[in-house]
Amino acid sequence: MTNEAARALLAEVFRRFAPEVDFGSIDPRADLREQLDIDSLDFLNALVAIHERTGVDIPESDYAQVATLDAAAAYLAARAR
């Protein structure tokens, strides 16, 4: 999966949980959850959606590696087909 495709997928998934947020305006290097104001329940539901869409199951120990949009896109791009 290309980095662009991963970004688009993340935007699509997280838009469900934060529909009023303009995804283009968020800082890709700042904490994603904080900017979207989503709680751990929504975050978990988002990870389930990402798993379903890409087959990538992000373990808890890797949460720190998907904390920002840039990091999460790189993480997915490297693992998803």
Add this chain to the structure above:
Amino acid sequence: MPDATGATHEFRMPSLGADMEAGRIVRWRVAPGDRVARGDIVVEVETDKAEMEVETFQEGVIERLVAVVGDKVPVGGPLAMIRSPSGALREAPAPPVATSPAAAAPPAPARAAPPPSSPPAPSPARALGERARATPLARRIAEASGVDLQAIAGTGPAGAITADDVRAATAATPRAPSAPAASPAPVAASAERSAARQRVVAALMERSKREIPHYYLNASIDLTAALAWLEERNRERPVADRVLPAALLCRAVARALEAAPELSGHYEAGSFRPAPALHLGIAIALRGGGLIAPAILDAAAKPLSELMRGLRDLGERARNGKLRASEMASATLTVTSLGDGGVDSVQAVIYPPQVAIIGFGTPAPRPWVDREGGLCVRTIVQATLAADHRVSNGHRGARFLKALERALQNPEQLT
């Protein structure tokens, strides 16, 4: 044609909370001629608070729809007619007859049937209290004049309260303070909708602080072992099977309630009715404003994994407006967890007619003194019980918190 001899029942707008006065029909899920069973979703309804799905507790065939999409129907108003097959109908739980929401109207646990998969239990309506039966006109008059239907003796058929009964009571009693009415929100205007939602929260919280003598108890609980256990458990599982600390806290609450069961139930019309089953309300902040607390039904009977599924499911459906009427009206005790909010503790406001709410702050590393008197760093959560002093006292509340603390020290027993 067995149906031809059956009885026809009104399917009515349920009360989905102490704060609800009316609901707007969003979508019918059935059409005339459709057969429905207990627990089937019949209609989607929007209130100032949320959208939700309403189930029927009457089996039969939809004879006709009385209300159309867009209609705003007061609580207790007819929505559809359901013809029950003769013979099959014994004593189905009576359709709830709404009490005046302006007075001390409790949410209607009458609609709080167990989930369809559960074995048929005695209707919570019976256990949690008889509701006043009243004619629609009587109800409207009571609503307009702020009279509590619960306090009126009916002289109509089967003891139903008639308009004359209400007029007599209006003349005899001083006007009750009526809860501020939330005005209807247009379906489209989201800003106005969130303002309306906030008004609903405001009315309910005002009522709580006006009527309920809260007392508060706080305990610092060491979550280190519980979180380590969860992390270990989650390590081997796919994301869909992972359990969040919030679910573990809910499980511990259900367990600890065995030490103080009087924290779960409803206080209505001057008396407390303990709940036969724990329907655990989960406070969920809605995006764009508003707060709802739908319940995980029969939470004490659910293992940890199922509680977690329940939490995820509630969160998902709260967003999509797909909560069920039974979930909205039935909570007997509520948990509010600001786990992600970075706050130390939450002194929460009780949802009437419930009698307690448990607030959890954000678990955080703190200096701690261990059993041997040594100083160490542990992950601590502040658990705060707010409870109704008309029903319980600090001694019982303390027992509950102690049991909660104990339960969380043995997470492997919370599965």
